[in-house]
Amino acid sequence: MSKHLAGEAMTAQEARIAAWLAGVFSLRIVGLFMILPVFALYAEHLDGATPALAGLAIGIYGFSQAIFQIPFGLLSDRLGRKRVIVVGLLVFAAGSVLAGVSHSIWGVIAGRALQGAGAISAAVMALAADLTREEHRTKVMAVIGVSIGVAFAVSMVAGPVLEGLIGVPGIFWLTAGLALGGIAVVRYCVPDPLDARLHRDTQPVPAQFRRVLVDPQLLRLDLGIFVLHLVLTATFVAVPHALVEQAGIPVNRHWEIYLPTMVLGMAAMVPFVIIGEKKRRLKQVFVGAVALLALAELGLVAFHAGAVGISLVMFLFFTAFNLLEATLPSLVAKMAPPDAKGTAMGFYASMQFLGAFCGGAAGGWIRGHYGLSAVFEFGVVATLVWLAAAWTMKNPRYLSSYLLNTGPLDESAAAELARRLTDIRGVAEAVVIASDGVAYLKVDRHALDEPALLAHSRLPA
Incomplete structure (x- = not known):
């Protein structure tokens, strides 16, 4: 075979x-x-x-x-x-x-x-x-x-x-x-x-809900995606008004601000993603990106009255936003139990959507009662709360998810296979689910003895 x-x-x-x-x-x-x-x-x-x-x-x-x-x-x-x-x-x-x-x-x-x-x-x-x-x-x-x-x-x-x-x-x-x-x-x-x-x-697997909801590291990341989309939505409740009312740019020309700042922001974040993953500095890059997002919101408080100021700050905003959007799922995958990644990502996604809802509702209410600057000040406060939580998170283990098709097994054979898999060089964790016919692994790809690992797979020709 x-x-x-x-x-x-x-x-x-x-x-x-x-x-x-x-x-x-x-x-x-x-x-x-x-x-x-x-x-x-x-x-x-x-x-x-x-x-x-x-x-x-x-x-x-x-x-x-x-x-x-x-x-x-x-x-x-x-x-x-x-x-x-x-x-x-x-x-x-x-x-x-x-x-x-x-x-x-x-x-x-x-x-x-x-x-x-x-x-x-x-x-x-x-x-x-x-x-x-x-x-x-x-x-x-x-x-x-x-x-x-x-x-x-x-x-x-x-x-x-x-x-x-x-x-x-x-x-x-x-x-x-x-x-x-x-x-x-x-x-x-x-x-x-x-x-x-x-x-x-x-x-998501209902039996694993409690398992991921009591994990403090995953909860920090859930808070992170909640705040990220809260800040994004609240910011864009206010930025269009700032561009029209303060900078005098009609709405059909706002793309002239968003296009270059978005493209440059996406380009600027790439080296930091590489540093985080390849140089194993993911926590430092991540915390720095949260701090940059707070700085961008602070910049909007100070410089939302002119096109140049908004453009410079939006470049910082999109750099931080894109970097965080790239690193947060990677952190969830690294920190979730090998057989509960789908459940962890399910709650992570729910918190993202809930953040968008709260950001829109809060941003609109704040703008109506206190004005544009207050919306951006709200973004600063929310991001600083997140920064405090991110600062205390553990350094992630630089492990990748790896799935192995084992074919049908009984429970005792699954337990024995899990033990043998963890003895293979580069395998940090192994959970074999007999009913799935799949081994869910966390591996160090730089050290992994893949031929030895694949000797246990049952894949069709």
């Missing part, structure tokens, strides 16, 4: 699956975030609008997504991945249409809440796991992760451009169209899985 080495490239079908599912993710992310840089100004023209309600409309999708994303993932185990994804995208499209036809702030709030209720993230991850081999799972998830980052950057630039061409209602209608395009991709481009089963590296 031949073995598939972990260093072997994905098959053409696996690469296509990764690309198509990354596209489904990206279409939804673009639809959610295109209104972020433009909605705060548009909301002023809606019936019944107040700054607080405008902020609520921006962030409310996060509340419904935080509620539904884990249940949708669990439901996909029973009803089928593709069926749940299609239903979720239909709900998302319906919310987009409702927001697009609404002339009142409450109608848009309802539409945005419905958008978030179409929470397909966990189901898409589970489908990707069903359709790819264990040894390539990390690569597939990396492709999806990169696509999310690119989609966010595109949406920040596309939103102001499209606002000038089709208006915010048009953006909502376009978002509905993108969701329907995602359904077509899922139905006609992504194959049906032959065996849909539980994947502990990508899916």
Whole structure:
């Protein structure tokens, strides 16, 4: 029986699956975030609008997504991945249409809440796991992760451009169209899985909820992603107003600020990611990025009255934001138990969405009562709280997740295999789940004796 080495490239079908599912993710992310840089100004023209309600409309999708994303993932185990994804995208499209036809702030709030209720993230991850081999799972998830980052950057630039061409209602209608395009991709481009089963590296497992919720290191990271998206959403409740009212730049030209600062910020963060991972300075890089985010918010307090000042500060903001978006999932993967990574990532994602909700609601309320500067001051305080928590976290172990297909085992054989795997050079932890037929490992890839490890696998030729 031949073995598939972990260093072997994905098959053409696996690469296509990764690309198509990354596209489904990206279409939804673009639809959610295109209104972020433009909605705060548009909301002023809606019936019944107040700054607080405008902020609520921006962030409310996060509340419904935080509620539904884990249940949708669990439901996909029973009803089928593709069926749940299609239903979720239909709900998302319906919310987009409702927001697009609404002339009142409450109608848009309802539409945005419905958008978030179409929470397909966990189901898409589970489908990707069903359709790819264990040894390539990390690569597939990396492709999806990169696509999310690119989609966010595109949406920040596309939103102001499209606002000038089709208006915010048009953006909502376009978002509905993108969701329907995602359904077509899922139905006609992504194959049906032959065996849909539980994947502990990508899916939450109810029996493990308490385990990850009492882990202080994971809780620090959950706090981190909560604050990061709280600050992001609150900041963009206020920045569009600063660009129009203080800097005199019309909303359809805001992309001229966001495009260069976003691109330069993404480029600037790359060396720090390399230093963090390759030089094993991840905690130092991470804490430095949180401090930079606090500095950027402080800069917005002082320099939000002019285009040059806002541009310089937004460069710092996007550098810190992109760096933190890249390092936080890596830290979760390193610190989560090998067989509970999916559960840890599920709660991490829920805290991200909850942060977006709280940031929109709090940012809008603060702007309405205390003005723009107070929103940025709120961002400074929130980020300093996070900095204190990040400062006390442990240095991560520089271990990677590794999955090994073991084939069917009984419980005693699984326990014996786990013992043998931990004796292999470079294997730090091994958990073999007999019912899954998978060994979930934490390994030091620089020291790993991979041939010895693969001698225990049962992979098809």
